[in-house]
Amino acid sequence: xxxxxxxxxxxxxxxxxxxxxxxxxxxxxxxxxxxxxxxxxxxxxxxxxxxxxxxxxxxxxxxxxxxxxxxxxxxxxxxxxxxxxxxxxxxxxxxxxxxxxxxxxxxxxxxxxxxxxxxxxxxxxxxxxxxxxxxxxxxxxxxxxxxxxxxxxxxxxxxxxxxxxxxxxxxxxxxxxxxxxxxxxxxxxxxxxxxxxxxxxxxxxxxxxxxxxxxxxxxxxxxxxxxxxxxxxxxxxxxxxxxxxxxxxxxxxxxxxxxxxxxxxxxxxxxxxxxxxxxxxxxxxxxxxxxxxxxxxxxxxxxxxxxxxxxxxxxxxxxxxxxxxxxxxxxxxxxxxxxxxxxxxxxxxxxxxxxxxxxxxxxxxxxxxxxxxxxxxxxxxxxxxxxxxxxxxxxxxxxxxxxxxxxxxxxxxxxxxxxxxxxxxxxxxxxxxxxxxxxxx
Amino acid sequence: xxxxxxxxxxxxxxxxxxxxxxxxxxxxxxxxxxxxxxxxxxxxxxxxxxxxxxxxxxxxxxxxxxxxxxxxxxxxxxxxxxxxxxxxxxxxxxxxxxxxxxxxxxxxxxxxxxxxxxxxxxxxxxxxxxxxxxxxxxxxxxxxxxxxxxxxxxxxxxxxxxxxxxxxxxxxxxxxxxxxxxxxxxxxxxxxxxxxxxxxxxxxxxxxxxxxxxxxxxxxxxxxxxxxxxxxxxxxxxxxxxxxxxxxxxxxxxxxxxxxxxxxxxxxxxxxxxxxxxxxxxxxxxxxxxxxxxx
Numbered sequence: 001x002x003x004x005x006x007x008x009x010x011x012x013x014x015x016x017x018x019x020x021x022x023x024x025x026x027x028x029x030x031x032x033x034x035x036x037x038x039x040x041x042x043x044x045x046x047x048x049x050x051x052x053x054x055x056x057x058x059x060x061x062x063x064x065x066x067x068x069x070x071x072x073x074x075x076x077x078x079x080x081x082x083x084x085x086x087x088x089x090x091x092x093x094x095x096x097x098x099x100x101x102x103x104x105x106x107x108x109x110x111x112x113x114x115x116x117x118x119x120x121x122x123x124x125x126x127x128x129x130x131x132x133x134x135x136x137x138x139x140x141x142x143x144x145x146x147x148x149x150x151x152x153x154x155x156x157x158x159x160x161x162x163x164x165x166x167x168x169x170x171x172x173x174x175x176x177x178x179x180x181x182x183x184x185x186x187x188x189x190x191x192x193x194x195x196x197x198x199x200x201x202x203x204x205x206x207x208x209x210x211x212x213x214x215x216x217x218x219x220x221x222x223x224x225x226x227x228x229x230x231x232x233x234x235x236x237x238x239x240x241x242x243x244x245x246x247x248x249x250x251x252x253x254x255x256x257x258x259x260x261x262x263x264x265x266x267x268x269x270x271x272x273x274x275x276x277x278x279x280x281x282x283x284x285x286x287x288x289x290x291x292x293x294x295x296x297x298x299x300x301x302x303x304x305x306x307x308x309x310x311x312x313x314x315x316x317x318x319x320x321x322x323x324x325x326x327x328x329x330x331x332x333x334x335x336x337x338x339x340x341x342x343x344x345x346x347x348x349x350x351x352x353x354x355x356x357x358x359x360x361x362x363x364x365x366x367x368x369x370x371x372x373x374x375x376x377x378x379x380x381x382x383x384x385x386x387x388x389x390x391x392x393x394x395x396x397x398x399x400x401x402x403x404x405x406x407x408x409x410x411x412x413x414x415x416x417x418x419x420x421x422x423x424x425x426x427x428x429x430x431x432x433x434x435x436x437x438x439x440x441x
Numbered sequence: 442x443x444x445x446x447x448x449x450x451x452x453x454x455x456x457x458x459x460x461x462x463x464x465x466x467x468x469x470x471x472x473x474x475x476x477x478x479x480x481x482x483x484x485x486x487x488x489x490x491x492x493x494x495x496x497x498x499x500x501x502x503x504x505x506x507x508x509x510x511x512x513x514x515x516x517x518x519x520x521x522x523x524x525x526x527x528x529x530x531x532x533x534x535x536x537x538x539x540x541x542x543x544x545x546x547x548x549x550x551x552x553x554x555x556x557x558x559x560x561x562x563x564x565x566x567x568x569x570x571x572x573x574x575x576x577x578x579x580x581x582x583x584x585x586x587x588x589x590x591x592x593x594x595x596x597x598x599x600x601x602x603x604x605x606x607x608x609x610x611x612x613x614x615x616x617x618x619x620x621x622x623x624x625x626x627x628x629x630x631x632x633x634x635x636x637x638x639x640x641x642x643x644x645x646x647x648x649x650x651x652x653x654x655x656x657x658x659x660x661x662x663x664x665x666x667x668x669x670x671x672x673x674x675x676x677x678x679x680x681x682x683x684x685x686x687x688x689x690x691x692x693x694x695x696x697x698x699x700x701x702x703x704x705x706x707x708x709x710x711x712x713x714x715x716x717x718x719x720x721x722x723x724x725x726x727x728x729x730x731x732x733x734x735x736x
């Protein structure tokens with residue numbers, strides 16, 4: 001008898017417990033931010049959860065960008081998708097084409113009735129993620145752009161002015177030669193993300209077309225065109241400089257060897273994402289770091305134009321309940337508030353995605369206290385973006401990036417010249433774009 | 442020869458006893474394999490929202506693509522080199538340990554250690570050792586031998602790296618089997634040959650090696666399957682198939698195209714071809730090679 005009472009009582013309390021748990025709607029958020037960035041990401045979710053009691057955002061780390069995206073896609077195919085997934089910029093084409101699988105952010109905000117002003121966002125960031133009608137499709141989260149880091153101590157040792165970073169490629173060559181010949185360092189410069197920094201951003205920075213139909217923003221029928229004379233000249237130079245020991249190739253994809261060779265003072269200059277700032281400051285303990293904009297060829301008409309972004313945005317996957325979608329909308333509003341954005345920007349080196357966050361950082365005196373931290377945003381907004389410098393959007397671009405790396409490696413190994421390498425990139429890339437068009441048309 | 446037949450009355454019991462194995466085979470092999478075959482005839486978008494039946498087009502595209510033909514070539518070079526290296530080194534080590542009288546056991550234990558290292562961890566170790574910027578080996582090679590090692594750019598360096606890394610993992614395993622095989626060869630045979638005047642090399646080629654052939658054959662099969670399918674982690678952690686696809690073996694290409702490139706049709710077609718390859722290899726090995734093995 002007594003036992004039954006206890007059982008009944010515990011059943012009631014169990015019910016009460018689950019009822020209070022149900023009152024909060026859970027929102028699953030898959031992201032690709034490991035290490036310190038992961039902690040900052042979790043902190044944003046924790047802050048949101050503490051700010052209200054209706055929703056609980058549960059962030060979970062899913063590995064690299066590619067792993068997170070493919071994991072979410074596999075989950076979608078099995079009907080187990082998260083509400084929010086972080087997708088890198090080159091996955092944009094794939095996500096956009098999956099119309100039944102995603103909920104565009106502008107629609108989500110309108111349906112949920114959450115106040116939302118797309119014009120508050122920086123055009124250079126948000127332009128990358130809008131459809132041809134100007135509607136915002138995904139929520140910018142972490143956007144960055146490549147900039148130039150240099151070793152001030154090595155510059156001084158080589159007899160260069162440590163306050164003057166190279167601004168043109170001619171200076172990069174001359175400085176690197178002086179550095180190597182004076183023995184101040186073994187190599188002049190290295191670069192992470194060859195495809196992103198030395199082809200895509202290089203093209204935008206020199207106002208050169210990457211692909212037809214506004215670099216692919218205009219539709220799936222686009223074709224790559226970045227085998228023009230300016231890009232060929234640059235790749236030709238890179239191959240020559242690698243041969244002469246002025247430049248050091250750091251590997252495919254992210255170019256993982258660039259960081260170690262910069263930190264160990266083997267290379268004096270490194271081109272790397274602005275979001276690498278925290279890592280650079282943490283690792284460059286034995287020398288002073290200087291910052292600069294990406295170099296350009298000063299005889300190219302229209303250069304420097306503006307650089308383009310990389311990084312990732314948050315996509316909302318369909319299939320969530322109305323409550324969940326409302327929670328996602330609330331979370332996005334929280335995420336884009338100036339305070340959250342300014343803190344994220346200052347702690348990580350990613351770009352502030354709204355004008356208000358930028359202005360808040362200015363009024364807090366962040367840029368005076370941290371020289372060089374505003375280079376990324378100044379470089380991105382240097383000029384009004386043209387059709388060539390708004391960004392790029394191609395299907396299967398994850399694979400095309402691999403093709404770019406492969407042909408660049410063939411160029412460096414001497415198997416092919418710069419024109420041949422870029423022609424092959426365009427030919428193989430276009431075949432991949434056609435395949436994507438066939439599968440999604 | 443006397444055979445003893447036992448009749449079991451229960452008709453259902455054998456099926457019941459087989460069931461767990463059959464269910465596991467069905468769920469983890471037959472069903473996914475059937476899925477792969479089906480997908481290889483389809484062209485679909487990444488999310489699986491719409492798909493079209495394209496017949497053999499995924500296969501035609503593969504056989505037309507220079508990248509796929511390159512992957513076949515790379516796989517052949519990689520497999521043969523890895524198998525020869527892994528079998529050769531482990532045989533030499535096993536022969537050396539077999540001659541030891543007291544310290545044999547200690548050496549055996551030490552040589553088995555690498556087998557306990559997870560493939561991904563092994564890959565990272567090799568990545569560190571051979572890293573052109575921070576690795577110890579490129580430093581030694583450059584300062585002692587004057588060789589500029591860079592597997593990020595030189596295809597042959599990259600191939601050497603993955604072959605060494607993949608073989609190193611397998612040497613322990615092969616070594617154990619060779620030691621066991623050597624111990625099962627009666628010493629009297631070798632002693633008799635020695636008395637008849639056969640030198641160590643003669644004894645090795647005419648007695649030890651032929652008597653080891655069942656072990657060698659078994660290891661050959663296991664090693665080929667290993668190089669074809671289980672070297673994925675080593676390649677992913679060291680070269681990622683580069684530079685310019687110089688180490689992109691077939692199984693790694695399946696992964697890259699399917700899970701990174703999201704081209705499921707082509708990836709499935711490649712898996713089906715690989716499955717066919719394994720079936721053919723197994724049949725050839727057991728039907729033709731086994732006949733020539735002395736048991």
